[in-house]
Amino acid sequence: MTKNFERFPLKPFILNAIKELRFQKPTEVQERMIPALLNGESAIGQSQTGTGKTHAFLLPIINNIDPTVQEVQAVITAPTRELANQIYQEVLKITKFSEEDQMINARCYVGGTDKQRMIDRLKQQPHIVVGTPGRIKDLMVENALLVHTAKTIVVDEADLMLDMGFIEDVDKIAAAMPEKLQILVFSATIPEKLKPFLRKYMENPKYTHVAPKQITAEKIKHQIIPLKSKSKTKLLHDILVKYNPFLAIVFTNTKKKADEVADSLLEQGLRVGRIHGDLNPRERKKMMKQINDLEFQYVVATDLAARGIDIEGVSHVVNFELPTDLDFYVHRVGRTARADYSGIAVTIYEPSDEAALSHIENLGIQFTQVDLKAGELVEIGPRNKRKNRKKQVNEVDIAAKTAVKKSTKVKPGYKKKHKYEVEQYKKRQRRLKKR
Ligand code: ADP
Ligand code: MG
Numbered sequence: 001m002t003k004n005f006e007r008f009p010l011k012p013f014i015l016n017a018i019k020e021l022r023f024q025k026p027t028e029v030q031e032r033m034i035p036a037l038l039n040g041e042s043a044i045g046q047s048q049t050g051t052g053k054t055h056a057f058l059l060p061i062i063n064n065i066d067p068t069v070q071e072v073q074a075v076i077t078a079p080t081r082e083l084a085n086q087i088y089q090e091v092l093k094i095t096k097f098s099e100e101d102q103m104i105n106a107r108c109y110v111g112g113t114d115k116q117r118m119i120d121r122l123k124q125q126p127h128i129v130v131g132t133p134g135r136i137k138d139l140m141v142e143n144a145l146l147v148h149t150a151k152t153i154v155v156d157e158a159d160l161m162l163d164m165g166f167i168e169d170v171d172k173i174a175a176a177m178p179e180k181l182q183i184l185v186f187s188a189t190i191p192e193k194l195k196p197f198l199r200k201y202m203e204n205p206k207y208t209h210v211a212p213k214q215i216t217a218e219k220i221k222h223q224i225i226p227l228k229s230k231s232k233t234k235l236l237h238d239i240l241v242k243y244n245p246f247l248a249i250v251f252t253n254t255k256k257k258a259d260e261v262a263d264s265l266l267e268q269g270l271r272v273g274r275i276h277g278d279l280n281p282r283e284r285k286k287m288m289k290q291i292n293d294l295e296f297q298y299v300v301a302t303d304l305a306a307r308g309i310d311i312e313g314v315s316h317v318v319n320f321e322l323p324t325d326l327d328f329y330v331h332r333v334g335r336t337a338r339a340d341y342s343g344i345a346v347t348i349y350e351p352s353d354e355a356a357l358s359h360i361e362n363l364g365i366q367f368t369q370v371d372l373k374a375g376e377l378v379e380i381g382p383r384n385k386r387k388n389r390k391k392q393v394n395e396v397d398i399a400a401k402t403a404v405k406k407s408t409k410v411k412p413g414y415k416k417k418h419k420y421e422v423e424q425y426k427k428r429q430r431r432l433k434k435r
Contacts, residue, residue: 008034010063017094018059027052032208034060040151042183043206044198046190049334050310053186054090057154062094064151065127067102071149075177076130077170079160081110081281082288086310087156088130095128104128109135109145112281119144133161133169140176150177158187162194163428174201188331219342220333224357224367224383227350233264235348235372236320240270240298242377243344247291248316250300251332253324254434261320262300271295276302277435302435303328311335319347322356324431329360346370349383357383 004025005018026034029047036043037060045053061074076091078084088108098104109118109131115138122144129136129145139145153174161167174181183201187194198205227235240248250265252258255276262274273296275287291299291311299311303323314336323329336343347367349357361367371380 008059009038010034010059013097013099014059014063014094017097020097021055021093023055027056029053029208030056030059033057033206036206037061037182037184038063040064040182041206042181042202043185043208044190044202045184045186046188046207046209049188049331050337053156054087054310057156057184057186058087058090058094061128061152061154062091062098062104065104067098067104067127070127071125072127072129072145072147073150074128074152074154075136075147075150075173076128076154076156077133077136077161077166077173078130078156079132079164079166080304081112081132081284082275082304083157084108084110084131085285085288091128091130106130109139110281111135115139125149133166133173137169137172140173147173147176148178150181152182152184153177154184154186156186158185158194159189159191162191164432167194167197171197171200189327219337221342221344222333222365222367223344223346223370224349225346225370225372226383227348232320232348233261233268236261236318237265237268237270238372239346239348239377240265240318242372242375243316243346245297246315247294247296247311247313248298248318249311249314249332249335250298250318250320251323252300252302252320253431255302256434257321258300258302265298265300270298273299274301275299275304277304303332304435315343317343317345319345322347322349322353322360325428326356326359326363329365330363354383 005015005023008026010018029045029051033043033045033056037057045056047053057076061076065073076084076087078087085108088106091106095104095106105126106128107118107121107126107130109129111132111134113135115135118139119142122139125146129147129150136145136147140147153170155161155170158167161170174183181201183205185198185202185205190198225235225239230238236250240250250261252261255278258274258276259278262272265272273287273291275284275291279287290296294313300320317333317336319329319332323332333343333345336345347357357367367383369380369383370377
């Protein structure tokens with residue numbers, strides 16, 4: 001069964017773990033990266049969400065740990081607590097197969113947990129550290145966590161790290177590590193602003209870019225449903241009930257909206273979970289566990305949940321509202337159709353969303369319009385775009401801006417462009433705060 005993974009020089013316990021994970025064969029990113037990473041090479045991995053990046057770095061890292069040396073050998077950083085936790089859980093699924101007398105141990109360090117207890121427990125250093133950059137840096141500064149022995153650092157979801165302002169902390173952690181360091185950076189996009197960091201630490205990284213065949217997984221059906229006379233939360237309720245999903249995630253743009261929507265669904269009799277930035281760490285952890293235990297059929301979330309988190313069995317993604325940053329459409333719908341499953345993404349739209357929908361279509365996504373008729377979901381023809389002539393100007397606007405942003409080599413007007421980018425950055429920061 002693991003024949004395909006057996007081609008890699010992986011230790012027997014790793015192959016046993018893969019067997020239990022039921023991975024039949026490596027994904028494309030894994031195929032391309034595992035051999036180089038086993039050799040200690042630095043690498044940048046860029047591929048669409050759900051393509052198995054986590055194990056592309058976990059398998060070689062865990063394989064290369066020397067269990068007889070009780071010091072930190074690898075540090076894995078992730079932008080959110082949930083993501084760090086999730087990676088940590090994947091680490092444990094593999095390390096539990098390591099030899100009893102030579103157990104590889106891993107720890108997870110994220111904010112919102114008892115720091116003193118972590119420090120006390122650090123009398124013995126773990127082999128593998130997973131965590132958010134802030135907390136790892138804190139433990140470093142306290143001289144509790146000793147990272148100067150590490151051979152490898154992973155920066156997962158690097159573009160989000162940048163957006164959230166964590167790259168500085170990652171920089172500080174990396175700076176405390178040996179000069180000869182294996183750096184592994186994973187990102188859906190490689191923004192220009194990330195490049196100084198990459199240049200600082202990586203001389204000749206292996207660069208793997210697995211171009212998506214389509215921008216989102218092929219097995220996702222993209223549907224749109226017009227909001228007409230009903231209230232939006234009533235329409236949401238009705239389609240959720242109609243889909244009767246295995247597990248649906250409903251996305252909103254702000255924490256406030258997420259609560260409103262979740263409360264309204266509760267009032268309408270649905271059992272819903274919610275996940276956003278206002279939950280305290282304990283609540284968030286408990287919620288993630290409940291979601292993974294399939295206690296809910298519906299979960300309302302902000303984009304905090306749209307990045308990197310792999311909740312098993314998401315069959316439907318519902319956009320209660322389109323994301324302000326349209327790139328997030330791809331991240332959101334990427335929560336479904338993971339690995340070998342298929343999924344449905346539904347967006348509730350109003351006439352004012354026309355420009356945004358066209359923009360998403362320009363990314364290569366095709367929408368099918370559906371509507372609830374006599375209690376049944378039926379396909380109706382394409383939406384009427386002509387009504388929205390005025391809005392199409394807006395669409396050109398958006399396209400133009402995107403294009404300008406991409407042509408990074410243009411020198412004239414640099415200042416103006418820079419100012420624009422700064423504004424965009426600030427906007428993004430403000431938005432992130434609301435999640
Ligand atoms: P990414 O980081 O690229 O978004 P993940 O690492 O979260 O993707 O992987 C997505 C899903 O695919 C996870 O559920 C993971 O367990 C599964 N997966 C990873 N590698 C394989 C494989 N070789 N075969 C089958 N499933 C895999
Ligand atoms: Mg990932």
